[in-house]
Amino acid sequence: MKKEINITEVARKAGVSTATVSRVFNNSGPVKESTRKKIEKIIEETGYRPNILARELADKKTHLIGLIVHDMRGEGIPRSITGVSTVLEENGYNLLIACSNGNINSEIKHFEIFRSKRVEGILFATKEFKKEHRELIKSLPIPVVVMLQDTEKEQISYVTFDNYNFGKESAQKLIDLGHKQFAVVGGPMHSVNSEQRKKGVLDAVSENGIAISPLLIRHGDYSIEEGYIQTNKMLAAGTSFTALIAINDGMAIGAVNCLQDHGIRVPEEVSVLGLDDTVLAKASRLELSGVYYSYSELGKESARLLLKQIQADEFQFDKYIVPYTINLRESVAKRRHV
Amino acid sequence: MKKEINITEVARKAGVSTATVSRVFNNSGPVKESTRKKIEKIIEETGYRPNILARELADKKTHLIGLIVHDMRGEGIPRSITGVSTVLEENGYNLLIACSNGNINSEIKHFEIFRSKRVEGILFATKEFKKEHRELIKSLPIPVVVMLQDTEKEQISYVTFDNYNFGKESAQKLIDLGHKQFAVVGGPMHSVNSEQRKKGVLDAVSENGIAISPLLIRHGDYSIEEGYIQTNKMLAAGTSFTALIAINDGMAIGAVNCLQDHGIRVPEEVSVLGLDDTVLAKASRLELSGVYYSYSELGKESARLLLKQIQADEFQFDKYIVPYTINLRESVAKRRHV
Numbered sequence: 001m002k003k004e005i006n007i008t009e010v011a012r013k014a015g016v017s018t019a020t021v022s023r024v025f026n027n028s029g030p031v032k033e034s035t036r037k038k039i040e041k042i043i044e045e046t047g048y049r050p051n052i053l054a055r056e057l058a059d060k061k062t063h064l065i066g067l068i069v070h071d072m073r074g075e076g077i078p079r080s081i082t083g084v085s086t087v088l089e090e091n092g093y094n095l096l097i098a099c100s101n102g103n104i105n106s107e108i109k110h111f112e113i114f115r116s117k118r119v120e121g122i123l124f125a126t127k128e129f130k131k132e133h134r135e136l137i138k139s140l141p142i143p144v145v146v147m148l149q150d151t152e153k154e155q156i157s158y159v160t161f162d163n164y165n166f167g168k169e170s171a172q173k174l175i176d177l178g179h180k181q182f183a184v185v186g187g188p189m190h191s192v193n194s195e196q197r198k199k200g201v202l203d204a205v206s207e208n209g210i211a212i213s214p215l216l217i218r219h220g221d222y223s224i225e226e227g228y229i230q231t232n233k234m235l236a237a238g239t240s241f242t243a244l245i246a247i248n249d250g251m252a253i254g255a256v257n258c259l260q261d262h263g264i265r266v267p268e269e270v271s272v273l274g275l276d277d278t279v280l281a282k283a284s285r286l287e288l289s290g291v292y293y294s295y296s297e298l299g300k301e302s303a304r305l306l307l308k309q310i311q312a313d314e315f316q317f318d319k320y321i322v323p324y325t326i327n328l329r330e331s332v333a334k335r336r337h338v
Numbered sequence: 339m340k341k342e343i344n345i346t347e348v349a350r351k352a353g354v355s356t357a358t359v360s361r362v363f364n365n366s367g368p369v370k371e372s373t374r375k376k377i378e379k380i381i382e383e384t385g386y387r388p389n390i391l392a393r394e395l396a397d398k399k400t401h402l403i404g405l406i407v408h409d410m411r412g413e414g415i416p417r418s419i420t421g422v423s424t425v426l427e428e429n430g431y432n433l434l435i436a437c438s439n440g441n442i443n444s445e446i447k448h449f450e451i452f453r454s455k456r457v458e459g460i461l462f463a464t465k466e467f468k469k470e471h472r473e474l475i476k477s478l479p480i481p482v483v484v485m486l487q488d489t490e491k492e493q494i495s496y497v498t499f500d501n502y503n504f505g506k507e508s509a510q511k512l513i514d515l516g517h518k519q520f521a522v523v524g525g526p527m528h529s530v531n532s533e534q535r536k537k538g539v540l541d542a543v544s545e546n547g548i549a550i551s552p553l554l555i556r557h558g559d560y561s562i563e564e565g566y567i568q569t570n571k572m573l574a575a576g577t578s579f580t581a582l583i584a585i586n587d588g589m590a591i592g593a594v595n596c597l598q599d600h601g602i603r604v605p606e607e608v609s610v611l612g613l614d615d616t617v618l619a620k621a622s623r624l625e626l627s628g629v630y631y632s633y634s635e636l637g638k639e640s641a642r643l644l645l646k647q648i649q650a651d652e653f654q655f656d657k658y659i660v661p662y663t664i665n666l667r668e669s670v671a672k673r674r675h676v
Contacts, residue, residue: 012357019350072415072416081410082439089444095437098434098435099433283622
């Protein structure tokens, strides 16, 4: 294996600190002439070349940003990352990403690794924002922006989607089409995003004086399979409904498949709407109605907000809510009067 | 902004090198008793706590691995990353990821950043493996494993899928079902993976003495839309076919949609097979036939191979080819004798 000399070894050979070696390279700060000559000789002999680390030591800026995410899979987070890296690149910053798999110990460890690698700011996405996260972030000397969570009450800067409002507005659109009997397939109950969407739906419904049977409010893990299973349970419950709202596309597709397998026509008998709009919606048996919000924009705005804080050199609570559009397609129709 | 004291500042205050401060923390190596006391006093006064960097300075191991990928989107790479991080975690290593967006300058820059952050090895996925990549990797003093490319002739360790063989075997299965008129929707022609699959298909066909019209070999960018567009062009060409093989699921779905929109029944008139098997296949209008290979396993094997090289402390050319299974479902049938 090829050996490479580093700044520490150059410093040791010269009997000086790494900071002194760094000053010689960067012609920054005072260095005794005899020390300079000695270091230059060692550099010549060893073939040492200053690397990024040496430059960093000189200008105290790494131009590195750390991003911690809880999951890489699915369509959203990878698109956000592309958005983040586009904006960072435009601004001369580089991005290092760590995946925590939603494990809090892994999250804390990666905050520490990023600090030790001297990132100038951290973007953070987690499944569930906890007290420990708040305390950790408040104790850091670098800015952090939370992605995909509302951290208003913790007063930590964040960028997220308008989950409550598009949930509410989507339900209202179905109500305006005459629907009065709703079924809802929510996501995991610990997910703030999913619960906010569900709350929006339920608020719209109740504000219109409509009641939903508790048998028709179920939860799944976002997969197509779970959408199928939960819809099956709702059909088995025997309470009829004419509109089904699923918290995401995958479960909406599972719902459509389940309804069709039971000979129930979509949208003639039941309208189906998913509260997002991914590539899955394009692949489904019929054109699924959904809500579009840009993960790429979420990434871009998160990066912009973080860079603003780094440049201002202060923590300043700030937030950005990504806009959305509701797309009614083949899977949704006016309620038929039976 | 809260100020945090670092090892360099402790060293400066004590008038010693950072290595000496590190030795005091880690109780490793000789330190004069008076120096130790002086450092301990400064530590107490400043509240300095040793961080990961300090520990690294002591044991020369960062237990960090770098991963450079060209794209985060799609189902495959995120699943590979999850596989990589599972194995690294089991072995006490941490992973930092960089996304190059397929830009060679960005790739080179991230190799340099990872080197400066003292990673012990690098996993590398790129769109197209070039001479510059080979030269860069050969010059590095740390091991590199290439993911998703065959770098046999460059003698650089790699882990990839058996693209040629599953392409060939899939085509053979359709030939065994009586098909003699084929259409192929390939991926971008610069993609080695896609071209190997296509070559497998074409070799199986020609080995069975079957000719394919050049009008029925087209290429797209992997999207559902492109699958639709290319199939449309093939239908317009007027040369009939009874089996269509697309290089991926997305384009196979586009092909199914296009055929159905032309009133052509799948699989009664045309069988369709996609040379992968992602979540999209589950969402399609009919159960798509495909080839399953585990991206998670690809990630795991890549990490294992890299750790083996780090532990052996030498570059040793090695490779792993991930196995596959071919799943014939609703979209494929025996050729009907017209």
